[in-house]
Amino acid sequence: MQDWQTIVTECGPLVWRTAYRLLGNDADAADCFQETFLAALELSRRQPVRSMSGLLVRLATTRAIDRLRQKGRREHCQAESRDYDETGSSGPADEAQAQELVGQLREAICGLPAQEAKVFCLRYLSEMSYRQIASQLGIGINIVGVSLYRAKARLREALGAVQMDKDEVSHEET
Amino acid sequence: MRKREDKLSEAIARLKQEGLSQELPKEVVDETLRRMADRGSRIEDSGAGIRSIRNPKSASRNLYRLAAAAAALVLLGYTAGRLTTPKPMDLDQLRDALTPTVAAALEPALRARLAEEMRRDYQLALAGAYVRVKQELTEQYRSDLNRFAFQMLAASNAVTNELLTQLVQNIDTAQTQDLRRITRFLYEMEMNRVQDRTQFASGLQTLAYRTDAIAQVVADARPTGPDLPPVEPGKTYDERNKP
Secondary structure (H helix, E strand, C coil), rough: CCCHHHHHHHHHHHHHHHHHHHHHHHHHHHHHHHHHHHHHHHHHHCCCCHHHHHHHHHHHHHHHHHHHHHHHHCHHHHHHHCCCCCCCCHHHHHHHHHHHHHHHHHHHCCCCHHHHHHHHHHHHHCCCCCHHHHHHHHCCCHHHHHHHHHHHHHHHHHHHHHHHHHHHHHHHHH | CCCHHHHHHHHHHHHHHHHHCCCCCCCHHHHHHHHHHHHHHHHCCCCCCCCCCCCCCHHHHHHHCCCHHHHHHHHHHHHHHHHCCCCCCHHHHHHHHHHHHHHHHHHHHHHHHHHHHHHHHHHHHHHHHHHHHHHHHHHHHHHHHHHHHHHHHHHHHHHHHHHHHHHHHHHHHHHHHHHHHHHHHHHHHHHHHHHHHHHHHHHHHHHHHHHHHHHHHHCCCCCCCCCCCCCCCCCCHHHHHCC
């Protein structure tokens, strides 16, 4: 019997940050938050859970990636309409570039295969170790490494391709 | 490649920064807990349970109800048991009725069991006796073997000593006989030598006599002359050769 009120209070911020990072707006993050805890409730009823925080992060990442895929290449209006003071950057131009870069990365993650996207997010956004990722996803450590390598290669390619497209557009305009 | 790597790292860092500045809204937590409570109550109705997010008052009320129901059930069972208990039977009658049947039913089994136990005991005893006899025979065999070995060794030593004594005696006898034979041969050789010497001496004397006789004959037949020394007759060779 688990005290879910305590679990939600303690692990809620972590789940929220995980969801918000990938989704970039409050509405989607809230939906993802609720779906994550409901899925954890169902899962804990069927089988014992060793690491509740790891399970929640994994579920939040999976739900967020699914939601991101459903949204497709839509713009994250709410994230872009934030005040520029929040990140403490040097100015509006830098902030706009950063938001654009983040949007490109989200789109690139959206284009990754499911397992590679999960492994990448758990490793670089949730900062899990290879062993933790392998335990949470039920795969081998070698597969984690391979998936991570491929994900990074695809993301580098995607970000580079986007940059090249922009350079071509600006060159044609000039 | 380096530029792409820097861009990916920068994008990851920016993305991580995005989540850090966001606070979890209270209403999201409340809504989540409400939905989990609804889901939990549905689970409770279907047999499983999450009680920790339910209302504590309703939980204690249910507990009281459950305790009262359990107490009523216990009382009902006790009463029904008392009412439906049969009268106690007559034990003597029951014993008399059951004794022949039980005895008839148990006797073959007891006999078989007794026979089985006796057979097992005999087997155990025989096995123990066999082992004991085997050990005793083995020990006796070893002791007899050692005794015979000592006797054989002693007898062989005596025979060997006797044979050696005989050998030494034979060697002594042979040496004595050889010594006697050698002595006799030496004596014979000495006697032969003395006899040869005597014969040689007599031969020499004979030769000397004959030489003197020849010399006399030659002297008698020698021509006479003024310058020749006269031959003295009647002198022997030894006498003539004396200085």
